[in-house]
Amino acid sequence: MTDGTAHDGHHGHHDAADASDDLAERERLLTERGEPYARATVVRREPPVSANVGDRAVVTADGDLFGWVGGASCAQSTVIREAQAAIGDGKPRLLGLAPNPDDVARPGLDAFPMTCHSEGTLEVFVEPVIPVTQLLVVGDSPAARSLARLAPELDIAVTIVDPDRASEEQASGESATVLSTLDPDEIAAEVGVGPFVVVASMGKYDARGIAAGVLADAPYIGLVASSVRATEVVERAAGLLDSDPEAVRNAITNPAGHDIGAHTGGEIAVSILAELVEVRASVGAITASAGDSKHVTAGDASESADADACCSGDHDEAESADSADASDGPHIDPVCGMTVEPEGAPSVTYEGETYYFCCQGCADSFSNDPEQYLDADKGQPAHSR
16 A cells, blocks of 8 residues: 555655655654664665655555555565564665666565666665563562563563552662653553563452553553453453453463463563563564463462462552541451551442551452452441441
């Protein structure tokens, strides 16, 4: 597919300044969306050909061409094919098109036949533009910490979601952006479209990380969790998104990472980075088939297989509803039965009563189906106070 600016092959009918402005806007939009593309520039010509030295085009990863480098049968098909290859391997190339490719062949130039009847000669420089890979790391587990520390070595820009860490002074030289919000919409807005996402909060706010990834159209959402907890997290995320749980399940990869026998947080991070490198390379650095079956056991090695780690006693920062009950002393989390001090704890108000939770994960579970956790006769938590 080509843009209208290339129709009829009569480049002289187009205003050069307008065409340049159009291409600049096209590049801006692609960059804003985090999509890779390639610039193609005519650097040499021998008439008769319709393109001139300095004519330019932008080629997307999908093979759409905007701009002008010669007619469809003359140059466009070759430029599109080679531009897509450049996007895939990240390497620029110099193309030569001539009736007899041997006439232009030389070291550093890839020669191709010019198929136009005019039999002119063109040389086109193709330069891939690969956006920096964005990675959203949700959580403060050992694996999450290692992942955030190692990812920049692979030209991956990291954003961390961790309310507790956001309040700390960042370590000297640390380049990651740290977000305090747990609102999926706000997280998605901060990271933009199409980041890679790894969720490793050990149950504290995994569902919110997955929901943010879905909202951001993440091509890869990896979850570090046991299969048992993953099922619970998917249900919570589906509730937050008002979506079908099966659709959410298909959007994630669990366990995240390649099977390298990982056990420590650092090893798990390495296994995940290996997977991200593979995904990035296979799709020109931006898209991937998320939710594929994996044979890795890294998530199970890092966490208890059946216990929801969010109930370990560590409280997340979250908005608490104003209520007279907040000063009444400890409450019982109706989801897991833990004793909770209401000050600073996540809370949900249901039918006029405010309930407090040990973590955002339990709060989200309760929000999805309050009756599941309440005594049907008394409207009280199934766990006695």
